Amino acid sequence: MQTRSELLKDTFRKAAHAWELINKLHFTEEEARCLRKHIDQPSYADLHWGVFIPAIKGQATDAQQKKWLPLAYSQAIIGCYAQTELGHGSNVQRLETTATFEPSTDGFIVNTPTIAATKWWPGGLGKVSTHAIVHARLLTNGKDYGIHAFIVQIRSLEDHQPLPGITVADIGTKFGSRAYNSVDNGLLRFNNVHIPRENMLMRLATVTKEGKYVHSNVPTQLAYGAMVNVRKSIVMDASYSLARAVTIAVRYSAVRRQFGVQDGQPEMQVLDYMTQQSRLFPLLATAYAYRFLGQWMSSLYSDTMACFENNDFSTLPEVHACTAGLKSIATSTTADGIEECRKLCGGHGYLTSSGLPDLFAVYVPSCTYEGDNVILLLQVARYLMKTLKFLGSGKEPSGTAAYLSNVTELVSKNCEVAKESDWISPKTLRYAFEARSARLALKCATQIAAASTQDEGFSEASCELLGASRAHCELIIVTRFMGALEREIPGRGVKNQLQILCNIYALSLVTTRAGDFLMTGYLSPEQVELAKSQLRDLFKKVRHNAVSLVDAFDYTDFYLGSSLGRYDGNVYESLYNEALKDPTNASAVTEGYTEFIRPILKQQLGTSMSRL
Numbered sequence: 001m002q003t004r005s006e007l008l009k010d011t012f013r014k015a016a017h018a019w020e021l022i023n024k025l026h027f028t029e030e031e032a033r034c035l036r037k038h039i040d041q042p043s044y045a046d047l048h049w050g051v052f053i054p055a056i057k058g059q060a061t062d063a064q065q066k067k068w069l070p071l072a073y074s075q076a077i078i079g080c081y082a083q084t085e086l087g088h089g090s091n092v093q094r095l096e097t098t099a100t101f102e103p104s105t106d107g108f109i110v111n112t113p114t115i116a117a118t119k120w121w122p123g124g125l126g127k128v129s130t131h132a133i134v135h136a137r138l139l140t141n142g143k144d145y146g147i148h149a150f151i152v153q154i155r156s157l158e159d160h161q162p163l164p165g166i167t168v169a170d171i172g173t174k175f176g177s178r179a180y181n182s183v184d185n186g187l188l189r190f191n192n193v194h195i196p197r198e199n200m201l202m203r204l205a206t207v208t209k210e211g212k213y214v215h216s217n218v219p220t221q222l223a224y225g226a227m228v229n230v231r232k233s234i235v236m237d238a239s240y241s242l243a244r245a246v247t248i249a250v251r252y253s254a255v256r257r258q259f260g261v262q263d264g265q266p267e268m269q270v271l272d273y274m275t276q277q278s279r280l281f282p283l284l285a286t287a288y289a290y291r292f293l294g295q296w297m298s299s300l301y302s303d304t305m306a307c308f309e310n311n312d313f314s315t316l317p318e319v320h321a322c323t324a325g326l327k328s329i330a331t332s333t334t335a336d337g338i339e340e341c342r343k344l345c346g347g348h349g350y351l352t353s354s355g356l357p358d359l360f361a362v363y364v365p366s367c368t369y370e371g372d373n374v375i376l377l378l379q380v381a382r383y384l385m386k387t388l389k390f391l392g393s394g395k396e397p398s399g400t401a402a403y404l405s406n407v408t409e410l411v412s413k414n415c416e417v418a419k420e421s422d423w424i425s426p427k428t429l430r431y432a433f434e435a436r437s438a439r440l441a442l443k444c445a446t447q448i449a450a451a452s453t454q455d456e457g458f459s460e461a462s463c464e465l466l467g468a469s470r471a472h473c474e475l476i477i478v479t480r481f482m483g484a485l486e487r488e489i490p491g492r493g494v495k496n497q498l499q500i501l502c503n504i505y506a507l508s509l510v511t512t513r514a515g516d517f518l519m520t521g522y523l524s525p526e527q528v529e530l531a532k533s534q535l536r537d538l539f540k541k542v543r544h545n546a547v548s549l550v551d552a553f554d555y556t557d558f559y560l561g562s563s564l565g566r567y568d569g570n571v572y573e574s575l576y577n578e579a580l581k582d583p584t585n586a587s588a589v590t591e592g593y594t595e596f597i598r599p600i601l602k603q604q605l606g607t608s609m610s611r612l
């Protein structure tokens with residue numbers, strides 16, 4: 001087992017080797033991203049390319065980009081994104097780090113006024129970054145202009161020592177034994193650190209030589225484009241990680257046999273148990289759903305950027321809410337799904353050699369970084385409440401919220417499903433999800449309207465609002481899956497299998513969220529029973545292709561890193577060999593035998609312990 005220092009050094013070695021290859025083979029940015037992903041060991045480079053560079057692109061002026069991007073692209077500097085502080089995370093407006101303009105030196109003095117203001121968490125900061133994009137309160141002419149971003153050099157480009165006034169360190173070991181510990185998340189403090197005025201990222205606002213704060217004429221909305229792109233990548237990664245866990249669990253469930261012996265026949269494959277299918281197949285369907293969702297978010301990003309180029313920002317609130325919600329739902333479901341896959345593999349799922357514990361440990365922080373998932377759903381809720389409030393005032397909802405303009409019908413017309421097969425109609429499913437979402441949202445809006453103030457109402461209804469946001473996002477995912485299947489899909493029978501998965505995805509949500517559908521009166525208990533029964537039929541249809549459907553994700557054994565998920569199904573031999581490779585098995589007689597075990601066995605514990 002590597003120590004943390006060894007793990008970090010190994011990560012740096014891999015990142016350096018990847019960078020060498022990227023340059024030698026003239027990789028495009030996308031190819032380089034793909035290579036880094038397949039190293040399968042997160043590193044400072046993910047933050048440099050995934051957050052530092054996009055932040056410069058989003059928040060720096062053209063002249064600043066001209067200065068900083070070539071340095072960043074060549075990795076002549078390595079950067080991180082330092083927003084979160086010990087005492088302040090989600091509430092960015094309350095960050096305490098200060099950047100005070102000093103006209104005499106034409107620069108800012110950056111300070112960390114309290115312990116709670118210490119920057120805490122930025123990936124790549126602890127040991128590697130030479131520069132940080134620091135979020136700090138801008139103070140000039142005695143006035144506080146709120147949070148702005150500044151590029152601050154933190155380490156020497158000669159010997160990598162922290163610069164004067166900078167305290168920087170790693171925040172220590174995190175969840176799991178390896179997992180995200182390969183990233184040097186760091187802490188950072190400033191003691192009167194001077195930076196030139198031009199190091200403020202000035203695309204949206206500038207400070208003049210005289211210390212005057214001036215808004216630029218660039219619309220503030222432009223800064224949001226990068227966020228949509230980052231969230232698209234997070235949703236795609238959710239699909240890859242869930243698909244990986246599901247591949248392991250499906251393959252192992254086809255190998256593993258338990259009970260069901262009749263007349264000396266082999267035991268049953270656990271994949272044939274309905275309970276196993278009902279836990280596993282919805283996750284398989286979800287992995288596919290997120291793949292299509294990620295593809296759709298890519299085109300949403302291009303469309304949004306095209307609108308921005310034409311100074312059309314009208315879609316921004318909807319796009320912002322929808323991508324925030326999708327990041328939240330996809331990462332929470334994936335983290336829970338990986339853990340469910342571990343349980344689906346029984347005891348062996350708990351072994352590191354199953355590949356699942358590390359996958360869970362490395363994945364789970366995505367529920368927190370790039371926005372806490374609850375906070376993000378509350379942002380969706382605010383958007384939904386605002387949309388309902390302005391209905392009929394000429395501000396018609398658009399994009400993924402367009403269905404809300406039909407709210408009167410959606411809250412009055414109930415489901416017409418009368419038999420099982422009625423459930424597999426895209427129109428029926430879409431309408432059911434629209435009705436659930438509209439009804440939950442309207443219920444919250446009514447509750448808020450009855451409160452003495454809007455804020456009090458929002459706070460009282462916040463748990464229900466999370467439900468309404470979830471319903472809105474799940475509607476988006478279901479409809480994007482359906483939308484993807486309207487296209488031509490090559491391969492005999494492929495579209496049919498995807499259609500089955502799409503129905504499984506939607507109906508498993510109908511049954512697991514039956515409370516929403518029943519409480520809002522859209523479904524009757526009988527209709528929920530029909531959905532369950534239809535779902536069981538669909539499980540039978542997907543059963544025979546389940547292994548092929550995970551093979552289609554095309555993970556190599558090397559990448560899966562799992563004894564249970566091997567392509568050849570040779571699970572037991574692999575588990576056995578992995579166990580023997582464990583360092584504790586290097587000798588037959590364990591370390592510590594002489595001091596602590598032998599004395600017990602020989603009834604000499606008292607005498608031997610007193611000698612230690």
Ligand SMILES: Cc1cc2nc3c(=O)[nH]c(=O)nc-3n(C[C@H](O)[C@H](O)[C@H](O)COP(=O)(O)OP(=O)(O)OC[C@H]3O[C@@H](n4cnc5c(N)ncnc54)[C@H](O)[C@@H]3O)c2cc1C
Nearest residue numbers: 081082083084088089090121122123365368369370372374
């Ligand atoms: C692995 C990892 C990597 C990270 N990388 C970076 C990085 O590179 N750069 C960086 O700047 N930061 C980074 N972060 C920090 C991350 O962005 C924050 O942790 C995240 O935004 C959540 O903020 P918080 O920790 O303050 O949580 P808090 O906001 O304190 O949340 C604590 C709890 O309170 C709840 N809560 C908070 N506010 C409300 C509210 N208004 N209503 C209801 N519930 C509420 C939350 O849901 C949560 O359950 C990283 C974090 C992790 C774990």
